Amino acid sequence: MNGRLFEKVDIYIRDLLAPEDMALKEAIRSLDAEDIPQISVSANQGKFLQVMATLCQAVNILELGTLGGYSTIWMARALPEKGKLISIEIDPHHAGVAQKNIDRAGVADKVEIRVGSAFDILPGMIEKKEGPFDMIFIDADKPPYAEYFLLALQLARPGTLIICDNVIREGKVLEEDSDDDKVTGVQRFNKLLSETTSVKAIILPTVGVKEFDGMALAVVCR
Numbered sequence: 001m002n003g004r005l006f007e008k009v010d011i012y013i014r015d016l017l018a019p020e021d022m023a024l025k026e027a028i029r030s031l032d033a034e035d036i037p038q039i040s041v042s043a044n045q046g047k048f049l050q051v052m053a054t055l056c057q058a059v060n061i062l063e064l065g066t067l068g069g070y071s072t073i074w075m076a077r078a079l080p081e082k083g084k085l086i087s088i089e090i091d092p093h094h095a096g097v098a099q100k101n102i103d104r105a106g107v108a109d110k111v112e113i114r115v116g117s118a119f120d121i122l123p124g125m126i127e128k129k130e131g132p133f134d135m136i137f138i139d140a141d142k143p144p145y146a147e148y149f150l151l152a153l154q155l156a157r158p159g160t161l162i163i164c165d166n167v168i169r170e171g172k173v174l175e176e177d178s179d180d181d182k183v184t185g186v187q188r189f190n191k192l193l194s195e196t197t198s199v200k201a202i203i204l205p206t207v208g209v210k211e212f213d214g215m216a217l218a219v220v221c222r
């Protein structure tokens, strides 16, 4: 098996089940134009998030890490008319580009981008008793993933689905003495996930057009 085959199969699935409309294509194009890294979820991962939001019958979604709004658009399109997605983004440039992409995608009425660090914004949301959210997608900076997960649990209810991107990192999570703080961040998160008895969780390895990685899925127990 080789990466090329995984990529071809991912494209086959995308063409069948996750075709991108102009707004999604433009969201990806805007990243190059604005000198923003191409680290959005893939089309199939976006569709996966949309299917999960639909399964959750999500009305309120929380996202950490907006980038250009690509994953935001996929998820927002699963929301009912009065649904709402709050996406937290630390970089005002990313947030500005994302807002344009979200406007173009026709989901601006459902999406609110909050500019600032998730680390600063989440405690205030907990204090104000915002939520509970039906689905939470964690995809911001990797070193504090464990802390983000603990904060997310406080914005959740029994049945909430918490999804965390990039928890396998090309298999580098197997390295016992990594000095990459993204790797150690997700290792710490994965261990916490295994010890958190209030959720039922699994990690799905992901292969395809992006590098080998994985998404953690955790459902808060009833």
Ligand code: SAH
Pocket (backbone or CB within 6 Å): 039, 040, 041, 064, 065, 066, 067, 068, 069, 070, 071, 072, 088, 089, 090, 091, 094, 116, 117, 118, 119, 139, 140, 141
């Ligand atoms: N979810 C996006 C990709 C997010 S990439 C998609 O799939 O389309 C990660 C994003 O998290 C970047 O835009 C980065 O600026 C942002 N970020 C980094 N640290 C953050 C923090 N502390 N709080 C909120 N966002 C953060």
Ligand code: DHB
Pocket (backbone or CB within 6 Å): 039, 040, 041, 139, 140, 165, 166
């Ligand atoms: C990185 C971040 C992501 O969210 C992602 O999906 C891929 C890579 C990164 O910071 O390297």
Ligand code: MG
Pocket (backbone or CB within 6 Å): 039, 040, 041, 139, 165, 166
């Ligand atoms: Mg990611």
